[in-house]
Amino acid sequence: MTAIPSFTGDANPYGGGDPYADYRTADFPFTQYADLADRRLGAGVIAANDEFFAQRENLLVPEPAEFDPEHFGHKGKIMDGWETRRRRGACADHPWPTAEDHDWALVRLGAPGVIRGIVVDTAHFRGNYPQAVSVEGTRLPGSPSPEELLGDDVKWTTLVPRTAIGGHAANGFAVAAEQCFTHLRVNQHPDGGIARLRVHGEVVPDPAWLEALGTFDVVALENGGRAEDASDLFYSPASNTIQPGRSRKMDDGWETRRRRDRGHDWIRYRLAAQAQVRALEIDTAYLKGNSAGWASVSVKDGEDGDWQEILPRTRLQPDTNHRFVLPAPAVGTHARVDIFPDGGISRLRLFGSLTPEGTSRLAARHQELGG
Numbered sequence: 001m002t003a004i005p006s007f008t009g010d011a012n013p014y015g016g017g018d019p020y021a022d023y024r025t026a027d028f029p030f031t032q033y034a035d036l037a038d039r040r041l042g043a044g045v046i047a048a049n050d051e052f053f054a055q056r057e058n059l060l061v062p063e064p065a066e067f068d069p070e071h072f073g074h075k076g077k078i079m080d081g082w083e084t085r086r087r088r089g090a091c092a093d094h095p096w097p098t099a100e101d102h103d104w105a106l107v108r109l110g111a112p113g114v115i116r117g118i119v120v121d122t123a124h125f126r127g128n129y130p131q132a133v134s135v136e137g138t139r140l141p142g143s144p145s146p147e148e149l150l151g152d153d154v155k156w157t158t159l160v161p162r163t164a165i166g167g168h169a170a171n172g173f174a175v176a177a178e179q180c181f182t183h184l185r186v187n188q189h190p191d192g193g194i195a196r197l198r199v200h201g202e203v204v205p206d207p208a209w210l211e212a213l214g215t216f217d218v219v220a221l222e223n224g225g226r227a228e229d230a231s232d233l234f235y236s237p238a239s240n241t242i243q244p245g246r247s248r249k250m251d252d253g254w255e256t257r258r259r260r261d262r263g264h265d266w267i268r269y270r271l272a273a274q275a276q277v278r279a280l281e282i283d284t285a286y287l288k289g290n291s292a293g294w295a296s297v298s299v300k301d302g303e304d305g306d307w308q309e310i311l312p313r314t315r316l317q318p319d320t321n322h323r324f325v326l327p328a329p330a331v332g333t334h335a336r337v338d339i340f341p342d343g344g345i346s347r348l349r350l351f352g353s354l355t356p357e358g359t360s361r362l363a364a365r366h367q368e369l370g371g
Contacts, residue, residue: 004026004028004172004173004174005026005172006163006165006166006171007024007165007166007169007170007171008164008165008166009166009167010126010127010166010167011023011024011126011127011166011167011168011169012126013126013127014067014069014124014126019067019069019124020064020123022168023123023168023169023170024166024168024169024170025169025170026170026172028117028119028170028172028174028200029117029174030116030117030172030174030175030200030201031117031119031198031200032200033116033117033200033201033202033226034200034201034202034203034221034226034227034239035198035199035200036109036110036111036113036115036199036200036201036203037059037060037107037109037110037184037197037198037199038060038062038110038243039060039061039062039110040062040110040243040244040245041109041110041111041221041222041243041244042108042110042111042222042244043060043107043108043109043110044057044060044107044108045057045059045060045082045105045106045107045108046106046107046108046146046149047105047106047146047149048082048084048103048104048105048106049084049103049104049105050084050085050103050191051082051083051084052075052083052084052085053075053076053077053078053079053083053084053085053193054078054079054080054081054082054083054193055082056082056105058080058081058082058195058196059081059082059105059107059186059194059195059196059197060107060196060197061080061196064123064196065080065081065121065123065124065195065196066080067079067080067123067124079124079125079128079193079195080124080195081122081123081124081125081193081194081195081196082105082193082194082195083125083128083192083193083194084103084188084191084192084193085191086191087101087103087190087191097190097191098190101189101190101191102134102187102188102189102190102191103130103187103188103190103191103192104185104186104187104188105185105186106146106149106150106183106184106185106186107183107184107185107186107197107199108182108183109181109182109183109184109199110222111203111204111205111221111222112139112180112181112182112203112204112205112206113180113181113201113202113203113204114177114178114179114180114181114201114202114204114369115137115159115175115177115181115199115200115201116174116175116200116201116202117172117173117174117175117200117201118135118159118160118172118173118175118197118198118199118200119170119171119172119173119196119197119198119200120133120135120160120165120171120173120186120194120197121169121170121171121194121195121196121197121198122165122166122167122168122169122171122193122194122195123168123169123170123195123196124168124195125167125168125192125193125194125195126167126168127167128167128192128193129165129166129167129168129192129193129194130165130188130189130190130191130192130193130194131164131165131189131190131192132162132163132164132165132188132189133160133162133163133165133171133186133187133188133189133194134158134160134161134162134163134187134189135158135159135160135173135184135185135186135187136156136157136158136159136184136185136187137156137157137159137177137179137181137183137184137185138154138155138156138157138181138182138183138185139179139180139181139182139183139370140154140182140183141182144183149183149185156185157177157179157181159173159175159177159181159184160173160175162187162189175201178369179369179370180204180366180369180370184199202224202226203221203222203223203224203225203226204224204365204366204369205222205223205224205272205362205366206366207359207362207363207366210223210272210354210359210362211354211359214353215278215351215352215353216351216352216353217349217350217351218271218272218273218275218277218350218351218352218353218354219242219269219271219272219335219348219349219350220242220244220272220349221239221242221243221244222244223272224271224272224273224362225242225269225270225271225272226239226242226269226270227239227241227242227267227268227269228268228269228270228334229267229268230254230265230266230267230268231256231263231264231265231266231267232256232257232265232342234255234256234257235251235254235255235256235257235344236251236252236253236254236255236344237254238254238267240252240253240254240346241253241254241267241337241345241346241347241348242269242347242348243347246283246285246321246346246347247283247285247286247346247347248286249286250286250287250290252286252346253283253284253285253286253287253344253345253346253347254267254344254345254346255287255290255343255344256339256342256343256344257342258342259341259342262341263341264338264339264340264341264342265292265338265339265341265342265343266336266337266338266339267336267337267348268334268335268336269334269335269336269337269348270333270334271332271333271334271335271350272354272358272362273333273354273355273358273359273361273362274301274331274332274333274354274355274357274358274361275331275332275333275350275352275353275354275355275358276329276330276331276352276353276354276355277299277310277326277329277330277331277332277335277350277351277352278325278326278329278330278351278352278353279323279324279325279326279351279352280297280310280311280323280324280326280348280349280350280351281321281322281323281324281347281348281349281351282295282297282316282321282322282324282337282345282347282348283320283321283322283345283346283347283348283349284316284317284318284319284320284321284322284344284345284346285319285320285321285346285347286319286346287318287319287343287344287345287346288318288319289318290343290344291316291317291318291319291343291344291345292316292339292340292342292343292344292345293315293316293339293340293341293343294313294314294315294316294339294340295311295313295314295316295337295338295339295340295345296309296311296312296313296314296337296338296340297309297310297311297335297336297337297338297348297350298310298335298336298338299330299331299332299334299335299336300332300333300334300336301331301332301333301334302333303333303334305332305333305334307336308330308332310326310330311324311326313338313340316345321347329352331355333358335348335350
């Protein structure tokens with residue numbers, strides 16, 4: 001297990017200039033996984049017991065938290081995060097909150113999945129962050145209401161035990177629970193503010209849903225696909241290419257730095273399960289002067305399989321969605337897109353259906369994780 005750096009205590013008061021200059025962060029190994037709490041996947045903060053100073057929805061904003069030292073409102077300093085009021089004790093003789101007092105927020109993940117790590121980001125909360133946090137997870141079918149999630153019959157699993165954290169810092173926690181979760185309960189003890197929440201993990205699709213769909217995008221993140229590796233992540237993550245929907249701006253895709261050698265860039269993916277691919281799309285939306293010049297796509301069956309090219313090196317146009325129907329279905333568990341020589345694409349779609357073997361393995365994995 002890789003050690004996770006921890007931060008505790010206040011940060012210095014803001015003294016002007018770049019507010020991120022003294023921000024405390026680290027490279028967390030689990031951030032290679034997609035963010036299951038991404039709004040683009042459909043995640044949401046569906047309830048909180050208190051959001052007096054700052055709204056709960058700010059927790060899942062994809063961009064880093066912003067700070068304006070002069071932004072005040074009728075309730076006080078306006079912060080880009082979720083911030084609750086200060087807790088008080090029961091009476092003058094006991095003005096302090098009890099050890100059990102805490103605030104909470106309920107988060108619906110964008111897709112059910114196994115959680116590998118959580119980041120509780122307290123950016124700009126320098127002296128008004130919670131003393132400690134804890135995170136619990138549960139799995140419920142359908143679309144439960146906040147009242148149903150808070151029912152006495154719901155079983156919650158501790159993912160992050162009550163742990164002291166630091167202000168103006170990215171507080172990371174590795175998660176070892178090998179289960180599938182749909183919702184989280186984020187607790188801050190006893191009160192305070194959290195800027196952002198990131199929940200990194202692997203999507204676990206429902207085999208019954210995919211079987212009902214028949215033909216679907218077998219590399220899509222929401223269907224259980226994953227970007228495993230890439231040659232270059234300088235400007236943006238490779239997982240952007242399998243996010244839902246069309247890209248809406250340049251940084252919503254994958255863009256590499258400019259090459260000054262004779263090489264090329266690539267992304268390797270793992271499909272939802274073994275599948276037959278029959279058609280594909282390569283979209284370069286919003287990549288107008290920096291789209292890839294050419295691209296090819298290959299698949300392989302199994303970790304030790306050989307790569308089979310299903311789309312030969314093909315010229316791409318900027319800001320264009322390119323569609324290709326394959327002459328014959330290609331069976332595989334992994335895919336790879338190669339771009340030449342550099343640049344970027346916004347989305348890759350591989351349309352097909354699971355093979356009987358793929359369906360069987362996916363169903364077994366789903367059951368193993370509590371499905």
